[in-house]
Amino acid sequence: MNTRLLTYFVKLVETKNFTRAAEQLHIAQPALSVAIKKLEQQLDLPLFHRNERKVTLTHEGEVLLVHARLILQQISDANIAMAELKGFEKGEVKLGVPSMLGSYFFPEILMAFKRKYPNLKLTIIEAGTQSIRQMLLDGELDLGVIHNEDVPQRLETEHLVTSQMVAVVSERHPLASQPYIKFEDFFKEDLVMFKAGYFHREFIDEICEKYHFKPKISFETNLLPMMLNIVRHDFSISALLELVTEHENGVVAIPFEEPVHLNIAMAWRKNGYLSLADRAFLEFVNAYSK
Known part of the structure; x- marks a missing residue:
């Protein structure tokens, strides 16, 4: 062989x-x-x-x-x-990032990294946590951003950020003035959700299984701008990371009565080789996010 x-x-x-x-x-x-x-x-x-x-x-x-x-x-x-x-660098970082973090957490970091290392190439793959985990294991990605729970043993992780998961409704929605929302009230509403495989959807599925709720999913999409527009126009509500709502007009974030905080981490293969470019990116992100 x-x-x-x-x-x-x-x-x-x-x-x-x-x-x-x-x-x-x-x-x-x-x-x-x-x-x-x-x-x-x-x-x-x-x-x-x-x-x-x-x-x-x-x-x-x-x-x-x-x-x-x-x-x-x-x-x-x-x-x-x-x-x-021999003095050469791989010259490329292949990074897997979920939609919400790719849109709101990483842009400034990526641009600042590129300014510091103009000759290094950044390849960003948008995908859900489950897909990113598998691509890391298969060697298709060097680094990936994942939900830091039930991580496969072959992956190493380092904490990146903790963000609260909140219900998101339009400014006109009857729930918009509430200081918090119960899970049972959330699941009475029509929902717009990411497809299976994203940590946002994993959270929803876990709550439904734990409390025996049956979600009323009216829209299912991986397009975050579409999801936000559906919420703004009051067709459905959703649940997103709070860092999303901090940058968006026309939507209101409502914490859940039982607060939900997600631990987000950077991951890579334990036995994989991290190039100089990969290691430089890891160090840069750690310094930038502190």
Whole structure:
């Protein structure tokens, strides 16, 4: 087994199709087929179920996939480490950020970091906490901002910010003048929510499960500006981090009777290699957010 065969194997898993995988690998399809067959022969195990349109993993293939991704990531980390020993930097920070923090917490930090390190590239991926966790584990991201609860053991975290989750209503809404809101009153209203996978939605789902509420979700979107406009026009209410409402007109934040504070953290792979650029970004964010 060699890394070239593992690279081919992972690409075929990602595309589920020999033709697409061969195109992305820039090799002929017959060559890919031969390589995968060779890998299966070396292992003496079937790795894929094959049909005309797509291929899917066997149980044996699923087990190999976990190890293959780790091996390829470690090789990539080793190459970066060796390059830096010769005076080169990776030159790029790949950061996963949830929508609310990407829109309200990070812009100033990112611009200040870019001013200090103009030659470093910042690639920002907007996604939910669950997706960011998985992308970190798969090596698709260097750093990610996540809800610091139930964190996988393979991830390291460092506290970033604590923010209160509040109900958000329009200025005209009957609840707008209330000093706080009970969960039962919140869930009587029509709601606009992020889709599953965002810590905002995880919070809602946890409360519903704990108190046996059934939410009335009228709108579901990952577009924060759309969500805020729906609230402003009084079609629904929502729950967002308080730092969002501090920067938005036309909406009112109402704390919950039982205060909800979310611990947000920066995360990275414990056994992954943090480049000079990654480490510089971590140190900069820590200093900036204190």
